[in-house]
Amino acid sequence: MKQYVVYRRVSTEEQGRSGLGLDAQRRDIAIFLENFSEAPYEVIGEFEDHLSGKHDDRPQLSKALELVRSTGAELLVAKLDRLSRKVSFIATLMDDTKVKLKVASMPQADKFQLHIYAALAEQEREFISARTKAALAEAKARGVKLGGLRDKTMKRNDAVQANAKARAEKVAKTILPLRAGGASLRAIADALNSSGVLTARGGKWQPSQVSRVLDRLEAAS
Template sequence: MNEKYIAYLRVSTKEQGRSGLGLEAQKRDINLFISNYASEGDLLETYTDVVSGSNSSRQALTEAITRAKQLNATLIVSKLDRLSRKVSFVATLMEDKTLKLKVASMPNADKFQLHIYAALAEQERDFISMRTKAALAAKKASGAVLGGLRDKTNARNKASREYADIYAMEMWRNIYPMRQAKLSYREIANRLNRLGITTQRGRQFEAQTIKNIERRATS
């Protein structure tokens, strides 16, 4: 008997148009999993949360989990961060013996591996954030002005470039080993996106983004 699946999608209103996070992209990943590891009839139902900045409720997730248990089906998401970026929340789901879980972008990962991945991703995000903030603080302490110059366009643009340079150098520390391992720009972008790491503007990485960071950091 084939495994049955309940799909869960989540997007914030500001993410809907962004590649890698939009509803269509999530549906694509889940359908790709179903087409390769199951069959069309095995995807029973789909639940979707659209979460705005003022509303963090995830009623659809609760319903999807309940339904998956009722039908003895597997809850499937496109990426682990669609459940949550908080390892504590992911850990709670992993410890639920009555819930079966699958991540489409990591089709062979079991619950134990997903738990470890969530923890590593959270550590990576926290460390990149701390390191970037420390670099910016050091730059500001040295006398650089990093923003707030609305009436001085040239100074504001200079501050923006300085911030971009700092961000590029910090990100390059993570990207460089992957480039040394001969990963393509697209492969690196996908790996960072799976970790839930975002660009300087809070968006998903594209191959061109990685290329731009490399050029800025090595020029």
């Protein structure tokens, strides 16, 4: 029987971001197990860290890897950056002959392909950082007061987050009981639409929107 050890990671600031929250990771892992895993399979352990991916010293990841090495099970993560944002860490892990890795969002990728993806993702993050610094330097040269600009941006972001949180709490009484009862994201979206509940933009609910609301509720709990 195929065995998996599931590992999830989220940092505090990522709790409410779409695609990065714990509920989103559980969803992606469930999709992989239901559609791409060998059958039969068994999840023999689940571990979860609430730490930045920049840190290699994560206690729950260490426990997950220990179980993987001792049982021969495969380490399963939702996305590669949930394991680490550092290509050096991922490369070292892939060199470990006792560790087998599977990424739910890239179900067919082998170790070589995952290594390439990690390297490209790191290059992209470095470029984005350099681009941001260059843009700030250009703005400063034009006389833009960066501190004031950031303050306005932060206030606007805070207002957006507060509004999103309020709307999430408004539909919590419908969404949470359904999710606790095992309803899928699609089923919850259909239930909201059937009840005449509209999204923030006055439209119909989609599973992705339900997932974002669940992430926000989870972050606020």
